[in-house]
Amino acid sequence: MKKISIKTEEEIQRMRVAGVLTAKVLEAVEKLIKPGISTLDIDRFCHNYIVNELYAEPGSLGQYGYKYSINTSPNNVVCHGIPSAEKILKNGDIVNVDVTVKKDGYYGDSSKMYLVGDVTEHARRLVHVTQQCLYKAIRVVKPGATLGDIGLAIQQHAEANNYSVVRDYCGHGIGKSMHEPPQVVHYGVAGTGTKLEKGMIFTIEPMINQGKYHVKVLNDDWTVVTKDRRLSAQWEHTILVTENGFEVLTLREEEKSTFIQ
Template sequence: MPITLKSAKQIALLREAGQLVRATFDLLRDHVRPGVTTAELDAIAEEFIRSHGAEPVYKGYVPAGRRGPSKIPPFPGTICASINDVICHGIPSKKERLRQGDVIGVDIGLRLNGWIGDACETYPVGDVDDATHHLIEVTKQCLTLGIEQARAGNTLRKIGAVIQQHAESNGFSVVREYTGHGLGRNLHEEPSVLHYDDPRNTQKIMVGMVFTIEPMVNAGKASTRLEADGWTVRTSDGQRSVQFEHTLAITEEGPIILTA
């Protein structure tokens, strides 16, 4: 599938969707505390999104290539709720309560007026230990460094290279299997955005591109393990993982963060 470049008007509509994602995060932040279930967070997010005339795009989602009677069921939640060693795609649950010292990655995708907003934020639950705090801060820095490389004329490789270098220089590792992606009217479009250095990744960044950068940084090994539910992805060694994600649009002046 070719890369679809977006016009200034389309980018403005994508920013409206991105800002509703941001408002949903701002709302959820006050509810992330010990004792709350991930299903409760999911219900709060869904009610807020629908009350603003948008629809959750994760709910009922099945990735291309995973459809059919023998494949996994559609994703059941409005948000992905990924606690501690869950890297991504954690399913909200009435049984899963947040505990003091946890970290939870919340990924939100929605469609507003036909256009997608998508981002991820990791919240500490109360006070976290120093090692977890450092992992959170380094992952935020990885995202910032990646965004700084997202300029017309650069290759996508530069984004992945700077993320990998910063994570590994701090003793962490970067997940390989799950990447950033283009978006627009669809949740997943070209290009794929790797979070590690790959010399084959020679795609030039162009004005009008809209894509996510969403590094998943593990405290231990980069390897992953997919649960039997077909969605939940954990670290293979049980150590913690943290993710932050923004959607950005490439302009002549540089990247605009649509979900900031």
């Protein structure tokens, strides 16, 4: 098994830069997300913004043969939604935009849920509870805590709200590669799994379903949807383990009062 890398101060600083740029993309794209826009339009905007405004690289482009710069996952799409000119967002949709930015050899990775027009209360609730799951998990992060503690925080809050946690996909270490050890699963048992150490950097990205946690991959061998066709939501941040706790490297302006850093 590959060892989990402990980042140097220089690497951490580079990843701070990549994280800030990743957050900027999710902030900038918000104005576009309205009924009538295609998910391909969202992808093209993000690509142009990353390359021409941020002078960085879209981290997802070319990874595993992927041809787009972001993932767009509406409604019952759990993750890995492929941008398409045919997929037009409509009033009442929810959509996850997942962005990875590479700058000076290092990656930042984050995703956000967007509400399209007038969204039903039950869909809003799923989006809100999923964000709370992420925040509760982040607050667990500190040296000596375990990956099981992170997973448990997510699982407890999701299940207390009568939702389920997707088992098949997880967070991951990140650095010079987009995906590094460890795998960060979103369910677990307290005190189990890898112990966190200062200098570790990884994503936490819970996928929470309205119905059952079972998923399937579509015929494109990429897009993941809920088996029961009910809604799914996801939020993601890149997290650094600090000496006494955590730092959210992909923090957006709107969240700065949530995590005073």
